Amino acid sequence: MSDAALATAPAEFAPWEDAQATPLIRFQNVTKRFGDFTAIDNLTIDIYEREFFALLGPSGCGKTTMMRMLGGFETQTEGTILIDGQDVAPIPPNKRAVNMMFQSYALFPHLSVAENIAFGLKRDKMPKDQIAARVDEMLNLVQLGKFASRKPHQISGGQRQRVALARSLAKAPKLLLLDEPLGALDKKLRQDTQFELMDIQEQTGTTFVIVTHDQEEAMTVASRIAVMDHGKIIQVDTPAKIYEEPGSVYVADFIGDVNLIEGNVTTSGDDHATISWAEGQQDLIGIAHDAIPAGTRATLAIRPEKVNIATERPADMTNIIHGKVHDIAYLGNMSTYVIQTPTGQLIKAQAANTRRIRRRAITWDQDVWLSFTDTAGVVLTS
Amino acid sequence: MKRFGLISVPYLWLLALFLVPFLIVLKISLSDTALAIPPYTPTLDMSEGWAGFTAWLSELDMENFTWLTQDDLYWKAYLSSLKIATMSTILALLVGFPIAYGMSRAPDEWRPTLMMMIILPFWTSFLIRVYAWKAILSQEGLLNQLLMSIGIIGEPLTILNTNTAVYIGIVYTYLPFMVLPIYSALERLDESLLEAAEDLGCSRMTAFWLVTLPLAKQGIIAGSFLVFIPAMGEFVIPSLLGGSKTLMIGKVLWEEFFSNRDWPVASAVAIVLLLILIIPIVLFQRNEEKQREAGK
Amino acid sequence: MRRLSWFNTVSLTLGFAFLYIPMLILIVYSFNGGKLVTVWAGFSTKWYGELFRNEAFLDAAWVTLKVAVMSSTAATVLGTMAAYVMVRAGRFRGRTLFSGMIYAPLVMPEVITGLSLLLLFIAIGLDRGVLTIVLAHTTFSMCYVSVVVSSRLVTFDQSLEEAALDLGCTGFEAFRLVTLPIIAPAVISGWLLAFTLSLDDLVIASFTSGPSSTTLPIKIFSAVRLGVSPEINALSTIMITLVAVGVIGASLTSKRAIAKRAKDEQEAI
Numbered sequence: 001m002s003d004a005a006l007a008t009a010p011a012e013f014a015p016w017e018d019a020q021a022t023p024l025i026r027f028q029n030v031t032k033r034f035g036d037f038t039a040i041d042n043l044t045i046d047i048y049e050r051e052f053f054a055l056l057g058p059s060g061c062g063k064t065t066m067m068r069m070l071g072g073f074e075t076q077t078e079g080t081i082l083i084d085g086q087d088v089a090p091i092p093p094n095k096r097a098v099n100m101m102f103q104s105y106a107l108f109p110h111l112s113v114a115e116n117i118a119f120g121l122k123r124d125k126m127p128k129d130q131i132a133a134r135v136d137e138m139l140n141l142v143q144l145g146k147f148a149s150r151k152p153h154q155i156s157g158g159q160r161q162r163v164a165l166a167r168s169l170a171k172a173p174k175l176l177l178l179d180e181p182l183g184a185l186d187k188k189l190r191q192d193t194q195f196e197l198m199d200i201q202e203q204t205g206t207t208f209v210i211v212t213h214d215q216e217e218a219m220t221v222a223s224r225i226a227v228m229d230h231g232k233i234i235q236v237d238t239p240a241k242i243y244e245e246p247g248s249v250y251v252a253d254f255i256g257d258v259n260l261i262e263g264n265v266t267t268s269g270d271d272h273a274t275i276s277w278a279e280g281q282q283d284l285i286g287i288a289h290d291a292i293p294a295g296t297r298a299t300l301a302i303r304p305e306k307v308n309i310a311t312e313r314p315a316d317m318t319n320i321i322h323g324k325v326h327d328i329a330y331l332g333n334m335s336t337y338v339i340q341t342p343t344g345q346l347i348k349a350q351a352a353n354t355r356r357i358r359r360r361a362i363t364w365d366q367d368v369w370l371s372f373t374d375t376a377g378v379v380l381t382s
Numbered sequence: 383m384k385r386f387g388l389i390s391v392p393y394l395w396l397l398a399l400f401l402v403p404f405l406i407v408l409k410i411s412l413s414d415t416a417l418a419i420p421p422y423t424p425t426l427d428m429s430e431g432w433a434g435f436t437a438w439l440s441e442l443d444m445e446n447f448t449w450l451t452q453d454d455l456y457w458k459a460y461l462s463s464l465k466i467a468t469m470s471t472i473l474a475l476l477v478g479f480p481i482a483y484g485m486s487r488a489p490d491e492w493r494p495t496l497m498m499m500i501i502l503p504f505w506t507s508f509l510i511r512v513y514a515w516k517a518i519l520s521q522e523g524l525l526n527q528l529l530m531s532i533g534i535i536g537e538p539l540t541i542l543n544t545n546t547a548v549y550i551g552i553v554y555t556y557l558p559f560m561v562l563p564i565y566s567a568l569e570r571l572d573e574s575l576l577e578a579a580e581d582l583g584c585s586r587m588t589a590f591w592l593v594t595l596p597l598a599k600q601g602i603i604a605g606s607f608l609v610f611i612p613a614m615g616e617f618v619i620p621s622l623l624g625g626s627k628t629l630m631i632g633k634v635l636w637e638e639f640f641s642n643r644d645w646p647v648a649s650a651v652a653i654v655l656l657l658i659l660i661i662p663i664v665l666f667q668r669n670e671e672k673q674r675e676a677g678k
Numbered sequence: 679m680r681r682l683s684w685f686n687t688v689s690l691t692l693g694f695a696f697l698y699i700p701m702l703i704l705i706v707y708s709f710n711g712g713k714l715v716t717v718w719a720g721f722s723t724k725w726y727g728e729l730f731r732n733e734a735f736l737d738a739a740w741v742t743l744k745v746a747v748m749s750s751t752a753a754t755v756l757g758t759m760a761a762y763v764m765v766r767a768g769r770f771r772g773r774t775l776f777s778g779m780i781y782a783p784l785v786m787p788e789v790i791t792g793l794s795l796l797l798l799f800i801a802i803g804l805d806r807g808v809l810t811i812v813l814a815h816t817t818f819s820m821c822y823v824s825v826v827v828s829s830r831l832v833t834f835d836q837s838l839e840e841a842a843l844d845l846g847c848t849g850f851e852a853f854r855l856v857t858l859p860i861i862a863p864a865v866i867s868g869w870l871l872a873f874t875l876s877l878d879d880l881v882i883a884s885f886t887s888g889p890s891s892t893t894l895p896i897k898i899f900s901a902v903r904l905g906v907s908p909e910i911n912a913l914s915t916i917m918i919t920l921v922a923v924g925v926i927g928a929s930l931t932s933k934r935a936i937a938k939r940a941k942d943e944q945e946a947i
Contacts, residue, residue: 123846615787
């Protein structure tokens with residue numbers, strides 16, 4: 001499974017591949033319970049310096065609890081958390097070299113933008129002129145120089161978000177925690193801000209841990225993503241790996257749109273497996289992470305955009321599905337076709353609309369053939 | 383440790399100045415009246431240690447409570463307080479509901495002003511507001527002058543120093559307590575609910591009975607308790623506006639203590655009053671909790 | 679825009695007339711020249727003069743003011759602490775008793791509170807005077823303060839405090855630099871409420887005051903018990919005016935602040 005990583009240039013930032021690298025943050029068998037409820041369940045993970053690490057999962061999966069433990073607002077029930085090799089359990093939040101950007105931004109409403117940014121520096125008893133210089137630097141970083149003397153309610157939502165970011169970066173923390181940092185912004189602004197966040201992370205060289213439930217956001221900004229569910233980490237990988245080679249049906253389904261085709265494994269090698277899935281349909285082949293015993297129940301996960309649609313049976317493809325067009329969703333730049341197989345299963349295929357709509361060949365109830373390559377889908381057993 | 387300090391300061395204060403005094407009342411209610419200083423017996427003598435304590439304990443009795451049931455002054459006073467408090471609550475509801483309803487239907491920009499006008503009397507001295515009625519209700523007072531001058535009555539009415547004056551006084555002073563909870567319930571009421579009811583065939587009137595009133599129920603209950611509970615123990619209003627025949631338990635307690643100097647009986651009166659009030663207080667709390675849950 | 683129906687107009691008019699006419703009459707007759715408060719005998723301000731020459735009233739007013747300032751300040755400190763405990767301390771042993779003691783004084787008949795405090799002061803041998811009234815007033819008004827402040831704290835975004843801690847504040851610094859400035863309006867209204875309750879209280883003060891510490895309400899009560907007096911009307915007028923100016927001023931200020939805020943927010947977008 002590491003061939004994709006090996007194929008990339010050695011200059012690529014990937015400390016997790018390097019056995020010599022020491023992680024900045026280590027969670028070792030960490031469990032957190034609130035009464036009877038287990039928020040974090042025996043979790044072990046390493047996060048490296050300069051990483052932009054995303055904790056992704058549905059609400060209640062434990063991602064916020066993990067972040068709050070790093071910030072010092074919760075203490076684990078069991079296990080140890082090390083930051084820079086130091087056990088942080090006894091260190092209160094105000095003594096940690098960790099800062100947090102809150103979901104609500106938590107800007108102090110009675111203080112101006114500049115005073116908000118200076119707040120943490122004043123706690124450190126930094127000399128006045130240095131504070132002023134640092135505040136200016138931060139205001140420039142987030143391009144809010146003009147708004148220094150405004151109060152938080154006098155600026156827009158996007159500007160508030162940037163003040164919160166500047167405030168949490170002002171103390172130059174080793175680690176910055178971001179709790180749903182873009183959740184309150186509208187879609188357009190969110191996309192712009194994502195790139196800004198990445199730029200700032202690169203400029204400052206700070207390690208970022210971001211909590212989000214938005215998979216697109218995690219995919220865009222993160223160097224690695226941890227997909228979480230019920231207090232456990234399901235998979236930790238680069239965005240590309242998470243998308244292309246999900247380790248489980250849960251991850252495949254959580255990230256993006258996917259077709260899940262259930263069947264029985266007929267043959268399997270170290271890196272591929274074949275499943276038989278419906279009567280009258282050809283067996284399907286996909287990559288597999290390990291050899292799977294024949295007869296095992298398995299699911300082939302295949303992304304709609306990797307599925308080709310044609311009005312005639314393709315000649316040289318191994319993975320072919322025959323069906324009728326059930327529905328077409330025209331999305332402008334592309335169309336999603338929903339195909340019904342003779343056994344009643346619905347499979348989605350996407351095609352770019354390179355031609356004008358009137359000239360499109362495929363229409364409702366037409367017989368069509370779907371096809372994809374041997375390495376397009378993944379066979380998953382869990 | 384810091385948390386402990388934060389909790390303990392207000393906690394100890396309330397224990398010392400609310401709970402302990404209360405236990406003292408309970409203790410004295412079980413003692414006997416005596417011509418001494420303090421005017422009751424037995425007094426606890428700590429110098430004799432445990433024996434002194436048990437001796438003290440054995441002398442406590444329920445005599446004062448038995449006394450309350452024997453002298454009909456007391457139970458009549460309790461009953462009369464109940465009656466006056468209930469009547470005043472109903473009257474306050476009848477006066478307060480239309481005001482609250484009118485406020486909730488008023489244009490948005492009027493509402494803060496109306497709200498302020500309801501709250502303003504609350505900040506003004508209670509005593510002064512009760513006193514204001516004395517000049518209005520007396521025999522030669524302004525109300526009688528007005529009624530006689532327009533010829534509705536030929537003889538002045540006797541209102542001051544009767545129970546009627548007490549009703550007026552209670553309704554007047556506690557009206558904001560009735561109006562505010564009802565208003566806040568009605569204000570939340572979504573007007574499209576009434577439109578929906580009318581759309582489904584209700585007349586204005588039936589929509590009011592079937593939609594508005596049930597949704598205002600908790601406000602009505604809260605307001606009623608907020609009037610009833612303090613009215614039960616009221617002292618100022620019956621002593622300023624009521625007559626010699628107006629019996630209210632707060633006044634009895636006051637006189638028992640200040641005029642008769644009978645501390646044990648005054649304490650027993652207080653304990654029984656509190657026992658009577660516990661039921662409405664618990665019901666009120668429950669209503670508040672229900673509202674809080676519904677609000678979530 | 680909605681318009682009031684005739685029914686609502688009538689009920690509002692009558693309702694507010696009922697609330698305000700007695701006070702207006704009180705004010706009008708404070709300017710009456712005659713001794714009787716029911717017969718108009720020409721305009722005069724002589725009762726105000728009488729009032730300001732009445733030493734007993736002035737003394738009582740001074741005692742009342744002292745008591746009110748001291749007790750409302752103490753009540754604000756204790757009540758804010760109690761509110762913090764109620765909203766933030768989570769579970770601790772004796773919490774039920776604590777919240778019971780916070781809410782009970784709000785509904786407790788004043789005669790009982792007064793009686794019980796007096797019996798306490800006698801039991802511990804504390805001489806009745808200004809101190810005992812202050813202690814008594816602090817106790818019941820701290821509960822009101824705690825209710826006012828805790829209703830503000832409930833809606834207070836706790837992440838503001840966490841942000842302060844995160845940026846290096848100690849717990850107390852976070853309270854002083856962030857929480858307190860933000861909840862200040864609630865704390866101030868708590869103080870004002872405690873102050874008014876103290877100014878106003880007759881029953882508890884009667885139980886807990888000594889011969890040298892007569893408060894204004896006690897003085898007024900003993901005067902009006904016998905009948906109406908134009909001097910009391912003058913005093914009432916002064917008090918009503920002060921309260922009305924205060925309340926109307928406060929509501930105008932807050933209205934203006936809200937309007938300015940709304941305008942700022944509009945412009946920010």
